[in-house]
Every structure is written in C-alpha cells, then in structure tokens.
Amino acid sequence: MTFVQLIDCRTSRFGEMDRLMDRWVEQTKGKRTATHDMIGKDRSDGSHFVEIVEFPSYEEAMENSRLPETDRIFQEMVALCDEPPTFTDLDVVRDEQLYKATARRFYDLLAADTAELPPMDEVLAENYHDHDPANVEDNIGMDHIRREMQMWRDAFDFTFELHDQIADGDRVCNRFTWRGTHKGDFMGIAPTGKQAAMTGTTIFRFGEHGKIVEGWWQYDRLGLMDQLGALEGLEQ
Structure with missing residues (x-):
C-alpha cells in the first residue's frame, strides 16, 4: 500500500532548508526509497511549509528513515525550523x-x-x-x-x-x-x-x-x- 508522510514545519530560513534537501537527494542517490517529494508553501503564511513524501509502502519509508544520510539531514533540518516540525503518516486508501x-x-x-x-x-x-x-x-x-x-x-x-x-x-x-x-x-x-x-x-x-x-x-x-x-x- 502506498504510504505518504507529511512534514509540517515553520522556518524563516527556507533557502538554507532548500539547499539541505538538495544535498539529501544527492547523498542518497541509488539508496533512497522515496518515489516522490514535494514542498508546498502556505499562501497565507510565508514561514509555513509542508513537505509531502511518497513511498511505495510504510516498510520502505522506514527503510528510508534508517539511512544515515536521512538521520543526519533531518537533525540539520530541525535546527533550521522555528519550532519542532510535526509528522503525519498516511496510508493511501484511494487513488x-x-x-x-x-x-x-x-x-x-x-x-x-x-x-x-x-x-x-x-x-x-x-x-x-x-x-x-x-x-x-x-x-x-x-x-x-x-x-x-x-x-x-x-x-x-x-x-x-x-x-x-x-x-x-x-x-x-x-x-x-x-x-x-x-x-x-x-x-x-x-x-x-x-x-x-x-x-x-x-x-x-x-x-x-x-x-x-x-x-x-x-x-x-x-x-x-x-x-x-x-x-x-x-x-x-
């Protein structure tokens, strides 16, 4: 079953976070299990961002999380947030x-x-x-x-x-x-x-x-x- 994770965060340093994501993509080439990744910006709040990451399954998402590169980049991402990010884990039930x-x-x-x-x-x-x-x-x-x-x-x-x-x-x-x-x-x-x-x-x-x-x-x-x-x- 397709699995989607929503990462909700607030940051005034999005440019740095964007470069951080580029670095993660480069470092995990050939190893990551994510099939699609996009980031949306709240039109009414310029510091509010939502990242949507899609995986073939929850198990493959967990495999992706265990990559040392993912853990390292995540710690750096948290440091760029104005407050701790929140996570929503979703099993796709209708597509x-x-x-x-x-x-x-x-x-x-x-x-x-x-x-x-x-x-x-x-x-x-x-x-x-x-x-x-x-x-x-x-x-x-x-x-x-x-x-x-x-x-x-x-x-x-x-x-x-x-x-x-x-x-x-x-x-x-x-x-x-x-x-x-x-x-x-x-x-x-x-x-x-x-x-x-x-x-x-x-x-x-x-x-x-x-x-x-x-x-x-x-x-x-x-x-x-x-x-x-x-x-x-x-x-x-």
Missing part, C-alpha cells in the same frame, strides 16, 4: 480514480486522430513492460512500445469504446471494443478498406508518479484476421 482516468487517457492518446503518435510519457513509464500474447517477445521500454503502437496506427484508423473499468490497488482492468478501418499493411495483409471490430481487455499496473508500468492484453485477433479476409481458404 484508483486517478488510475482509471489515466487508463482512459491512454486509449484516447493511442487512437488520437493525429498524423503522428502523441507523446505517451504522460501516461506510460519509460520502462513500460507490455505483455501481448500475439507477440513472440514482450515489448519493454518506451521506444519498443511506440513502434508497436505506430504499427497499428499505420494499418488502421481506429477508436476504443470503454465499457467497464475495475480498479483494485495499483491495477485497473479495462474492457473495450476496438473498431477500425483497414488502411495500411497489417501483418502482410494489404489494405482492404474493410471495417472491423473486436473486443478485448487490458490490465494495467501503475507505479511511480501514477504512470502505467505494465500491461497485459487479451483481444480477439483471430476474429480481426477473419474480418480482413486473411482466413479465407483455410477453412476445411
């Missing part, structure tokens, strides 16, 4: 709605009516891992999955209709209908101009910064090939 919205955005971007495939980095992690039973090997990494997506876009003008989304923890299951017009070469099949449709599901796993890090696809590719006429003459 599924944001995950579902990101999943919907993924399908919108993939099917966007644009000459070029839109940037996908707002929804996909750079190391995204794609599981598609139609492919001999998984696609891993942004460059590989973009080539796969472009192959589909070059072959079809298509849309997705989402029927159901079910969120559970860091995963969202999506049930969809895909509809496309065959306009370019697809798996060696010359453009037919035919309209085709197929149903399918995708399970997305979300990770750092709320982006999709892994996907599992199931869809009626055999039915699609039949609609394109690729199976004619194969029936007994």
Whole structure:
C-alpha cells in the first residue's frame, strides 16, 4: 500500500532548508526509497511549509528513515525550523480514480486522430513492460512500445469504446471494443478498406508518479484476421 508522510514545519530560513534537501537527494542517490517529494508553501503564511513524501509502502519509508544520510539531514533540518516540525503518516486508501482516468487517457492518446503518435510519457513509464500474447517477445521500454503502437496506427484508423473499468490497488482492468478501418499493411495483409471490430481487455499496473508500468492484453485477433479476409481458404 502506498504510504505518504507529511512534514509540517515553520522556518524563516527556507533557502538554507532548500539547499539541505538538495544535498539529501544527492547523498542518497541509488539508496533512497522515496518515489516522490514535494514542498508546498502556505499562501497565507510565508514561514509555513509542508513537505509531502511518497513511498511505495510504510516498510520502505522506514527503510528510508534508517539511512544515515536521512538521520543526519533531518537533525540539520530541525535546527533550521522555528519550532519542532510535526509528522503525519498516511496510508493511501484511494487513488484508483486517478488510475482509471489515466487508463482512459491512454486509449484516447493511442487512437488520437493525429498524423503522428502523441507523446505517451504522460501516461506510460519509460520502462513500460507490455505483455501481448500475439507477440513472440514482450515489448519493454518506451521506444519498443511506440513502434508497436505506430504499427497499428499505420494499418488502421481506429477508436476504443470503454465499457467497464475495475480498479483494485495499483491495477485497473479495462474492457473495450476496438473498431477500425483497414488502411495500411497489417501483418502482410494489404489494405482492404474493410471495417472491423473486436473486443478485448487490458490490465494495467501503475507505479511511480501514477504512470502505467505494465500491461497485459487479451483481444480477439483471430476474429480481426477473419474480418480482413486473411482466413479465407483455410477453412476445411
């Protein structure tokens, strides 16, 4: 379960504290378990700051706290505060709605009516891992999955209709209908101009910064090939 810690403090020496945070980031490179860190300033009180630190779990947050660099920087941070900081520990119990919205955005971007495939980095992690039973090997990494997506876009003008989304923890299951017009070469099949449709599901796993890090696809590719006429003459 994602864990968030809020650190509430008052200081008239924020410039020094900001440099202190930069030093902590540098000293803990490759060791810290925090996935996201941000500091907000109170608009009505310029000396009031809240730091929000996100971790994959409470256990990993405790691992981060045990780093000697963290303890040393924390002592220096307390010395810069006008009064002792307060801490609020939070288990994240609801972020599924944001995950579902990101999943919907993924399908919108993939099917966007644009000459070029839109940037996908707002929804996909750079190391995204794609599981598609139609492919001999998984696609891993942004460059590989973009080539796969472009192959589909070059072959079809298509849309997705989402029927159901079910969120559970860091995963969202999506049930969809895909509809496309065959306009370019697809798996060696010359453009037919035919309209085709197929149903399918995708399970997305979300990770750092709320982006999709892994996907599992199931869809009626055999039915699609039949609609394109690729199976004619194969029936007994």
